[in-house]
Amino acid sequence: MQALTQELLDKFRDDESKNFHSRTLQAALAKTPIKDLAFVPSKAAKLNGDFSIELKTRGITWQQNSGRCWMFAALNIMREKVAQKCNLDKFELSANYLAFYDKLEKANNMLEMVIENADKPMNDRMMEYILSGFHDGGYWDMAVDLVKKYGVVPKSVMPETYQSLHTEKFMKLLISLLRKDASILREMIGKGIDVTTIKEKMLQEVYRMECIAFGEPPMTFDFDYRDKDGEFFSDKNLTGKQFYEKYVGCVLDDYITVTNHPTSGLPMDYYYAFHYIGSMADSNVRCLNLTQAELEELTIKQLKDNDPVWFGCDSGAYGDRDEGVWDQDSLDFEGLFGGIDFSMDKKKRLEYHDSFATHAMIFVGVNVDEDGKPNRWKIENSWGESAGRKGYFVCSEKYFNEYVYEVIVNKKYLTDDQKALLSNEPEIINAWESDWL
The missing domain is CATH 3.90.70.10 (Cysteine proteinases)
Structure with a gap:
């Protein structure tokens, strides 16, 4: 390994002193964002x-301030189907509803991966990957899985909260909790203890955190709307899956x-x-x-x-x-x-x-x-x-x-x-x- 020497630094300084363009550019960058210049x-x-x-x-x-772009993109494609079918100028599906279940599924997945790899040392590549945690980003297939399991609901049924729109702190707290849970699971599995019940209690805590931060997803809801011609419609007692099948349908x-x-x-x-x-x-x-x-x-x-x-x-x-x-x-x-x-x-x-x-x-x-x-x-x-x-x-x-x-x-x-x-x-x-x- 070769360290920086004073001789090399002096060379850099001498070369730069002859570059008049650098001084002009430095002056410009001093008070202006890079992308603007x-x-x-x-x-x-x-x-x-x-x-x-x-x-x-x-x-x-x-x-x-959330990482749900993948979910918004998927929902925005689906909302066009609803708007067309219902003759609406504007319409939006609830990202908060789907994101609630997304975080719960991710928490379950992380704990399941901890259990499956409990025999591996802490410095194993898989354990390092698991304990790096997750964020609220994702892929198309993940959105598909969520919609197939939970359906979708209009934004008016489960609107955003401050926390759903600003997820950084919540996610840090959630991952911290799950890492603590991971340590407990590994210790119990190492002692030969069945962890099924304790894992359920851990997920119950995640569910409680989400209800407090985002609100609890509705089991059923009414879809009331007036189309762009002024005609009123009301569809009662729908589940998220029923709404998806009836109004999205792709x-x-x-x-x-x-x-x-x-x-x-x-x-x-x-x-x-x-x-x-x-x-x-x-x-x-x-x-x-x-x-x-x-x-x-x-x-x-x-x-x-x-x-x-x-x-x-x-x-x-x-x-x-x-x-x-x-x-x-x-x-x-x-x-x-x-x-x-x-x-x-x-x-x-x-x-x-x-x-x-x-x-x-x-x-x-x-x-x-x-x-x-x-x-x-x-x-x-x-x-x-x-x-x-x-x-x-x-x-x-x-x-x-x-x-x-x-x-x-x-x-x-x-x-x-x-x-x-x-x-x-x-x-x-x-x-x-x-x-x-």
């Missing part, structure tokens, strides 16, 4: 304009997660699955790894059929929240830092943990040029109407190719060869490899 209006302006394929949606949602199992992870760990044309710590105890996340060109072609096919596309991307890469833009050319970080080259190809970014899917949203449009090639994509976000372009964003084709890692598409759009890949059980990969393989 890096923003290139002339490049971002190229992303303006309408879209040749564009879907109508009914209002922007706001997840606020078959969620018809959809598959298509990823583009061009790494040495995941070959193309590869059907794989992993058991994420945030999943239900009896369910896996399933994905089909295809080329970027195939992923894009499937996305466009679905949009052409007026069906929005859930997708996961790296929202921290080349994005401007105020301008509503994701685009490498519109944010010149390289020039701002004196010509330093930050670029890596998609494969290396994933393998070296520099990038992964951090945010889920919905594609609701794409502009295709005269040659049939897409050049910009319209996005419905869940950051409220004050973000972006009244809640909508746009990304360039360049950003789509490099930083969109997964999309959800109906299996009917797959080619015969792609469908054939799904005919066998998926290969299981380690859960901790899922984000970057």
Whole structure:
């Protein structure tokens, strides 16, 4: 190991003293956010304009300070079915309702994984993964599992609370409790004690915490609404599952997660699955790894059929929240830092943990040029109407190719060869490899 020497530091200082551009850039950075200085209006302006394929949606949602983007994106697709069926201009499903059960399922999964791996040492890779805990983020398959088990309810039936919109402290307290529970379970199992009853009591505490923070989910409710023509309707004594079946009705199992992870760990044309710590105890996340060109072609096919596309991307890469833009050319970080080259190809970014899917949203449009090639994509976000372009964003084709890692598409759009890949059980990969393989 070679330490920094004074001689080397003196060399750095001497070289930098001759760089007049650095002093100008330093002065600019002293009082201005990096992304504001890096923003290139002339490049971002190229992303303006309408879209040749564009879907109508009914209002922007706001997840606020929670990690439920994946859930909002899934619910926003489903709410369009309800709004269309009920002739509504605006409608929203309850993320609080589904998130309540999501946290309870995740807690159960964590405790089950502790029990299953109780014989492993504390420094085992699996135990380290389990005890890292979970957050309120997730994947499409997790939303599907929740909806199939618990259904959905209108937001008016179980509205948000301060805690559901600001989840950081609650999640820290919950994970702290579950780590304490993990220590108790491991000790009892080590002594040969049956832990079934104690695990139930632990989950009862989680349930109580959630009821206090978020409210208790309703067992039944009435759906009363007036449509955009002024006609009043009332549907009584519904469960969440009954509401889903009657007013949403889409078959969620018809959809598959298509990823583009061009790494040495995941070959193309590869059907794989992993058991994420945030999943239900009896369910896996399933994905089909295809080329970027195939992923894009499937996305466009679905949009052409007026069906929005859930997708996961790296929202921290080349994005401007105020301008509503994701685009490498519109944010010149390289020039701002004196010509330093930050670029890596998609494969290396994933393998070296520099990038992964951090945010889920919905594609609701794409502009295709005269040659049939897409050049910009319209996005419905869940950051409220004050973000972006009244809640909508746009990304360039360049950003789509490099930083969109997964999309959800109906299996009917797959080619015969792609469908054939799904005919066998998926290969299981380690859960901790899922984000970057």
